[in-house]
Amino acid sequence: MEIKIYSVTELTSELKNLIEEKYPLVWVFGQISNLSTPFSGHFYFTLKDESARINAIIFKGQRKNLKFTPENGMSVIGFGRLGLYETKGSYQVIFEYLEPKGIGSLQIAYEQLKAKLSSEGLFDSKYKKKLPFLPENICIITSPTGSVLYDIINIISRRYPSVNLKIIPVSVQGIFSENEIVSAIKLLNKYCCSDVAIIARGGGSLEELHAFNSESVARAIFESKIPIISAIGHETDYTISDFVSDYRAPTPSAAAEIVVPLKNDLLIKNQKLYLSLKSGMEKILNNHRNNLNKISKRIKDPKSKLYDLILKNDDLTKRLVRSEINYINQLKERTVWKIDKLNNNNPLRYILIYNDKVKIIVTNLYKSINIKLNNSKNKLNEFSAKLSVLNPKGILKRGYSIARTIPGKNIITDSNNVEIAQQIEVIVNEGSLICRVERKIYGKDNI
Structure with missing residues (x-):
């Protein structure tokens, strides 16, 4: 019996194929240790439990999908494929997905970002801006379709109808919400159109409130020159935006x-x-009158001049009272004017305009999606045509055949790879033939 002697490369290659075919994807959990991040941006670490350990890696492309930052000592669970690094002869898990074990990745990310921003001083009270006592212009950053906006407008209008309200509509959840909120805060500061701003949304889960727990939104609020009130969720909901906002x-x-x-x-x-x-x-005035009376009694002459002063004093008193009444009337007229101005600038009119713009944007979005789908279908048809040309069965249908060794089933491309009298399998379009080699003809010009 012939003994096959493997080279190190051959043995390692066969083990690599065996491992990767046997375990294409596996779920595994353990504790992170020896975590390192070289300049390549990949995560390298060891995953261990009480009795064993295994090398693990998260490539840079998958790292950006993580919702938390791995740390030494953290228990995690994830799935990936087993691979064997032939240069070192060691096997490893290449993770496609990873999350903390026992606690959500969003909660981990929340706590990590909270600790980071707190250490940088973004939550310190010395950076909090004072809210104006009576703002003339208030900006509301929230969803234009939620009940939150209408509640805020109704309460402010009831408490102080004369104030000017401006609305910057944004998405308060979803993949675009974070960038929209940051853009809204920058727009607010660029035009300095308000004395104070309110960022608001209703309650929700930690995942739904993710935009308000993001670093970019937190830094945008901190850098805002205009005071910002954070009103996110219910009373028990606390977000990063709550800690960094001015109120x-x-x-x-x-x-x-x-x-x-x-x-x-x-x-x-x-x-x-x-x-x-x-x-x-x-x-x-009474004191002055009393003093005047006292002085009048002390002054015996001239009485006519004293009478003139008394008349002048009464006249000044009436003018002063009349001036105060006129000033109050002016304040009343100004208040009525501002109320009329607010009624003429009803926000419902602007909401209808923005609704029309949204409809146009949705229509254009549908058109873009249809164009993209048609282009993808054309590419798919093109690739299918190319694939059918390269299909080995198409070659067999044209009268060609494929020869393989028995039992190894290795494709025969060189007559030196078979022996006289050796059985081979010839695959044709319909079925296959078992043949025996009678003789060999060498050379490339024998077709």
């Missing part, structure tokens, strides 16, 4: 109550101040 409101409705005071309260306070001022001025 965190427990709910969107609470943000609307925080950003402006009640106009009626201001009017009442103004009325109290007016009455207090009037009372104070009357006391001063």
